[in-house]
Amino acid sequence: MTLLGIIGTQEIIFILIIVLVLFGAKKIPELMRGLGKGVKEFKDGMNGLETDKNTETEKKTTEQKTTSEN
Secondary structure: OOHHHHOOHHHHHHHHHHHHHHHOOOHHHHHHHHHHHHHHHHHHHHHHHHHHHHHHHHHHHHHHHHHHHO
């Protein structure tokens, strides 16, 4: 069974009501904003990591070409 098969509409509404009671209507947008920023930073970090890997690969390729030419 999948998780979505277990959790129905009533359960989702119940969870949302609990979250609303615990955090309050004013705090939820702040929490979501923080979550969005965290996800964006994570994606930027992953893109930066890929860029670093590409740069590192290019440096190794250049070094290998330079070494083989000599």
